[in-house]
Amino acid sequence: MSARSRRIRFWGTLVCVVLALGGASAGVYRLRQVESAVTLPVAPARQGDFLVIIRCRGELKAGRSVQIYAPxxxxxxxxxxxxxxxxxxxxxxxxRFDSSSAQQQLQQKEAQLQQAQATLDQALAQAKITAEQDKSDLADAQYTVEKARLEASKQEVVSRITGEESKIDLGVAEQKLKVQEATVDLHAASDRSKIASAARLRDQAAADVALTKSRIAQMEIKAPLPxxxxxxxxxxxxxxxxxxxxxxxxxxxxxxxxxxPDLDTLMMDAKVEEIDRGRIAANDDVRVRVDSLPELTMPARIGQISLLAETGNEFPPVRSFRAYAPIPHPDSRLRPGMNGGMDIIINRIPNAISIPAKALFTRAGKPIVYLANAGHYRPMEVQVLARNPDEVAIRGIGAGSMVAMVDPEKKDQKK
Structure with missing residues (x-):
């Protein structure tokens, strides 16, 4: 192979390597950009009325409850x-209580009542018989007196001896009449005493029966309210x-x-920290929540605030006040003793920009937010108007702006 061919081959290989490295770097950069956009959660800034609240914990209680006592x-x-x-x-x-022994007592008392009533009826009948007999005897005595008086009136037309005898008979007849009258009065008093005694026994037996029946009726306790x-x-x-x-x-x-408990009188009994006592007042609007029913938010008003602070069992000891918020038209699922809380509304800011509390950060001692845009996060200084446990009212960004929920700079440092 010639030297020229080797040079061409070398430079061709070098160009391919450079292109491959450049593509890999671009892919890594793009991957990082996408990963950054995905891993940082964001939330939109919302515009509307911002409610400044004091959040406190407590439990549901019934304003009225009825105690059930044993009879x-x-x-x-x-x-x-x-x-x-x-x-x-x-x-x-x-x-319901066991009434078997009371039922046996009732049978005994009713038998005693029947016996007492029979005794009274007998006394009344005997008194009537005695009264009729005494009336007959008294009439006979009166007749004898009248007859003797008539005989005595013949003294002028009969002999002296016969006249004296008639006087004596008249005196005897009058004495018998007095005795008979006394006997009638005695019998009447005796009969009244017997009747009264029998009536007292009858009334006592009737009272015992009524008492036993009343006790049996109390053996079943009924609900005084739903x-x-x-x-x-x-x-x-x-x-x-x-x-x-x-x-x-x-x-x-x-x-x-x-x-x-009367479920129509349910209220939230919450603890208010001592530093927040001066910021709330009776009739303040509140939103009541219950832990077991997170989807339920109930509007209410503070009805009463305790006058004195209470010291809890925590360590170190914490002093707090108690605020009571009656719930109008409580949900049928609510029960006394359920844990929950209420947000006491102390102020309203109209048309405020609010963001989650986690989206507000501090840099150089100033509050900032990170505005998200295509995976990039730009810090922006804001002014805090009010704070809530979950939200913050700010000024400095527009409604709908997306803010990061995590500090991007600390995220990069961790990487």
């Missing part, structure tokens, strides 16, 4: 209970072994058994 009945034993957490209607049975039940712990076995009441437990009269 004033001795020797109570729970026979059946409605399942806890199950929805019940007003007037529906929720707790909702669900939360059973109280049973401390009869000690505080360490306390468990909610269940069927078969013995309870005392008047013992608290359960609680029924």
């Amino acid at each position: 004033i009945v001795p020797s109570l034993s729970i026979a059946w209970m409605a399942p806890p957490g199950e929805k019940v209607d007003q007037g529906q049975a929720i707790i 909702g669900y039940l939360t059973y109280a712990p049973n401390y009869s076995q000690g505080w360490m072994n306390a468990k909610p009441f269940k069927a078969g437990d013995n309870v005392f009269s008047g013992m608290g058994l359960a609680e029924m």
Whole structure:
């Protein structure tokens, strides 16, 4: 092979190598540009009313709840209970007690009532018989007196002896009449006493029957309002072994058994940090959220704020106030005790430009954002108008601008 051919071949090979290296470099550059555009998340700047909020955590509570107590009945034993957490209607049975012993007592009391009533009826009948007999005897005595008085009035037309005898008979007849009148009064008083005593026994027996029936009626507790039940712990076995009441437990009269919250009075009970207390007031608009229902946002207003700060159990101790926001028309899925929070709206900025809080960075002590354009990111200084936990209201960029959610410079340093 000649020297000229070798030179041509050498230069041809060199040109091919250079072209291959240039193509590879261009491909790597293009790949990096595409990778940069893909790996950096961006978000658009939004224009609209910006709500300045104070975010606080809390839980749902019922503004009104009804306590369920054991009836004033001795020797109570729970026979059946409605399942806890199950929805019940007003007037529906929720707790039943064992009424077998009370039913036996009712039978005994009713038998005593029947006996007392029979005794009273007998006393009334005997008093009526005695009164009729006394009335007849009294009439006879009065007739005898009138007859003796008539005979005594004949003293002028009969002999002296006969006249004296008539006077004596009149006196005797009058004495018998007085005795008979006293006997009638005695019998009437005695009969009234017997009847009163029998009536008292009858009334006492009737009261015992009514009391027993009332106790039996109290053996079934009905729901005072629609909702669900939360059973109280049973401390009869000690505080360490306390468990909610269940069927078969013995309870005392008047013992608290359960609680029924009124679901129409649900409110968010949230803690407000001490530094934020001066920025909120009653009737401020709030947005209530519940952790278990993230799709649900409920508008409400602050109804009340605690007057004194409370110290929590955290360490170091944190002092906070409590704010209560009643929820109008609460969702049927809400229950007391659900964790959540509320955003208290303290100001509104109309037509503000807002971006996610993660898209705001600091460089040289000034707030900046990175505007994204075809995979390139240009820093832009902005003015912060207000901050929220999730969003920031700024001035300095237009609506719809795409801002990076990650600092590109730190991303490049990591690479």
